Amino acid sequence: MLRDVTIGQYLPGNSLLHRLDPRSKINGVLFFMISLFVINNMVGYWLMVISAVGMILLSRIPLKYFLKGIKPLLLIIILTVILQALMTPGEIIWQWKFLHVTKEGLIQALFMGTRLVLLVSITSLLTLTTTPIVLTEGIEKMLNPFKVIGVPAHELAMMMTIALRFIPTLIEETDKIMKAQAARGADFESGNLIKRVNALIPILVPLFLSALKRAEDLATAMEARGYHGGEGRTRLKELHFAGKDYGAFGMAVILLLAAIATRVLF
Amino acid sequence: MPLEVKNVEYTYSPNTPNASVALKGVDLTIDEGEFVGIIGHTGSGKSTLVQLLCGLMEPSEGQILIDGVDINNKETPKDIRKKLRLQVGMVFQYPEHQLFEETVLKDICFGPKNLGFNEEEAKKLAKDAMKKVGLPLKYAEESPFDLSGGQKRRVAIAGVLAMKPKYLILDEPTAGLDPQGREEILAQVQQMQKELGITIILVSHSMDDVARFADRIIVMNKGEKYLEGTPREIFAHDEELISLGLGIPQVTQILKRLQKEGWAVRTDIVELDAAKEEILKAWRARKGGNNHA
């Protein structure tokens, strides 16, 4: 059912990764991603795989959550891998009509697959160990320096927070409206394209109306409680860097340096 | 022919960490022409049960039979199952959220058109339905979004009635309405049952409403059918009902209180008029007694 959709799912826990400052984690993910694109040989890939597995173990999150994150992207990953295998020129090891797989292609495909899986896993790791609210707060803080060039950091973060908060509500609402219209005999599954698009109107109109109403109510409620933008706003829980955050930062830098080293040395 | 629920179980999001069992081992039969009330604490599975009854969800276990046919049996042709399902009309909690057309009349026509009626027939059905829910025809060409809450609710109910259901399920149809609006809507629902012979299933949190209108009451608790019987039978279990977080009708409460204070009244009465009679009888008896002394 629609409800089973999970976006940016957070899994409560108390591991070291859960307790890190969100900025350290975002920073760590950025460094990891850069490293992923720096490496270009087997040693480099082993480095990345081992450090990703290490972090996953550290988070104490069951592996199945990462597999669940990869599942929706499986088709894209497989397609990329196949294309890589078929399109790379080099020493041919298998041939059928005009299709041929090369040794280089196979290695490239393996690298590309690993890269994508690591990319998805590491972003999942971030959202699995950080609540959306804290995550957006971290993003806001990191964007703050860019305010001088006109980046509306607070507003962006607030928009993200609200959007994340209302995704489940909207999904629930869609579910309800679909059921109500189905009870009136609406049919969403049969007919040609035009018919199917038309069948969406009885869902979309009530959905937009209630979303707009909700937005209006929310704005009123926020104003009534004295919200006036980011200026001078204080927080219930202040973010602060602790020893472990400096440690994490150090590790991220070391990882990047190591990645560069594998490229240069091997 | 009746509506039957046979040993039905329902689990939301099965095989996931947040699976939740909403119904287990529910058995019941609803006969044609009956007015059945369903009560139960929040989360007891009432809405789940009625959504299964009209085929919006499939039970995880067990069967739902309409006129003796299992509506979820894949061997029965799809269009037959759909036809059966559409004999059960469903009015959701806050049904006004399903309005989408430009005019009231068009919105009410949505259901009949889906049933295959042409423009003319649909309009006729829609107008009949408007009359039945007490919505003046002058609203036919207005936008449903400009109406008041109570009127929107009536448009939504008319939208379901226009499909001429044999069974009509109302899931808390009066939530958020003022007392007068509630009274009117429920009285009209009862009239439909009496005059048109439509079977009514009313889910409600108001003990007074089900006591007054229902022929039979089903009490749900934690996904199971807990009690079943006439209002008098059900509200005799006052202590159990209170322990389930429910209550008993106000008139029954008053009679119980009077009995406690030493008045000779019966306490198995749930209707206002009958209670009035009972109290007057006791009052006269006491006055009569005093005169003799």
Ligand SMILES: Nc1ncnc2c1ncn2[C@@H]1O[C@H](COP(=O)(O)OP(=O)(O)OP(=O)(O)O)[C@@H](O)[C@H]1O
């Ligand atoms: N869409 C859903 N997904 C997951 N669980 C649900 C869903 N809908 C209901 N539930 C759960 O199923 C149980 C029964 O819910 P249901 O809506 O049937 O209760 P109810 O008796 O109608 O309550 P209320 O009086 O509040 O309307 C509850 O525990 C609820 O949390």
Ligand SMILES: [Mg+2]
């Ligand atoms: Mg309910």
